Amino acid sequence: MGYLITPDDSPMANQMSLVLSIKKPGSSFTFLSIPDKGKTPHVGALEKMLFGNPNQVNLMPIVNYKLAKNTLFYQAYTGDAQDVDIQTIPLKTFVNTTNPTLFKAKYISTKTFWFGTDMYGRDMLSRIIIGARISLMVGFMAVLISLSLGLIMGAIAGYYGGKTDAFISWFMNVVWALPALLLVIAISFALGKGFWQVFIAIGLSLWIEVARLVRGQFMAMRNAQFVEAAKALGFSNLRIIFKHILPNIIGPITVIAAANFASAILLEAGLSFLGFGAQPPMPTWGAMIKEHYGYIIIDAAYLALIPGFTIMLVVYAFNLITLGLRDLFDIRTQNLN
Helix, strand or coil, X not given: CHHHCCCCCCHHHCCCCHHHCCCCCCEEEEEEEEECCCCCCCCCHHHXXXXXXXXXXXXXXXXXXXXXXXXXXXXXXCCCCXXXXXXXXEHHHCCCXXXXXXXXXXXXXXXXXXXXXXXXXXXXXXXXXXXXHHHHHHHHHHHHHHHHHHHHHHHHHHHHCHHHHHHXXXXXXXXXXXXXXXXXXXXXXXXXXXXXXXXHHHHHHHHHHHHHXXXXXXXXXXXXXXXXXXXXXXXXXXXXXXXXXXXHHHHHHHHHHHHHHXXXXXXXXXXXXXXXXXXXXXXXXXXXXXXXXXXXXXXXXXXXXXXXXXHHHXXXXXXXXXXXXXXXXXXXXXXXX
């Protein structure tokens, strides 16, 4: 649902208010909506869900206000000290301001920051929700890339064997020896920093597990009777690989894909923490931890703990899915049940 359910529906949930920096979870504030005629009009529901809604107003936190003599008198919120000067705005700046009740309904609002605000005064809950979309998208695309490359390499090595298998296996062992995070960082250096580069970097680091699994499954099945029958009927190697062997190993591939999904989310969080992932102001859980890990030792540890806890929950969820899929496709487990 994206921006349709976030309290802050601005693009990237990036609406800042520096006077509201580092506010506790559950804090509520009153805002005055000052129209900005230069802003773009409201967008449709689908476009808003995908890309957010550019704000037509400037939100200003206030302490109190009063309407009198075609003028709005208000006190802006400047922090904990509430002794501030009274400021004025001509009522002609607003529309339908003759009725105080209508004015309050249209231009005065109260917002509660359930997860508090970050160091720039942005709503943490909104950035956590949009960050979930980023993490899941990275996981999906990285797994798609790793599956595509791993299936091709593993199928070729396992089906043909011989020197082809020896060369591909040697290459996989070389890549396998490199730590995954260091490999992702190296690929990110080559491709540059950015959102789309993260997909490719993580996908190119996770294909080895898929290729090794597919290679082993193909080696076990390439001499099966149904494969020999397909060869005797004159079917091409591509048809045998993709229409006869591959459908029979879809279970293990699904299990490794779910496991790689959790690994991709962890790698993306690590990349963002190190500054190689999606760049600000795009909200990512790893970047949120990086921005606020210094607050752990003071009275604002939640700024780093909340995104860390969401990473833990999502990775744990996909690990449970992996275990469930493994039990589902395990013939021995089914026989025991």
